[in-house]
Amino acid sequence: MAQVRITQVRSTIKRPKTQKLAIQSLGLGKINRSIVLEYNPSIAGVINKVQHLVTIEHI
Structure with a gap:
């Protein structure tokens, strides 16, 4: 599968607890921190939940 770079x-x-937990589950937590993950349906769902807090680049 393709890889994506996710940057907070x-x-x-002042965000709901579910969004805070979604950011933590991605391995983020501080602004401008990035992580590279395999893009799969479970990661896509988490990204969709916090899409207004992160940017996504396809690698």
Whole structure:
């Protein structure tokens, strides 16, 4: 499968707990932190939940 680079660009302050947990499950937590993951349906669902807090680049 393809890989994606996910970068957190907005803070989780004043966000619902489910969005905070989604960011943590991706391995993020601080602004401008990036991680490379395999793109699969489970990761796509988490990204969809926090798409306004992250940017996605296809590698």
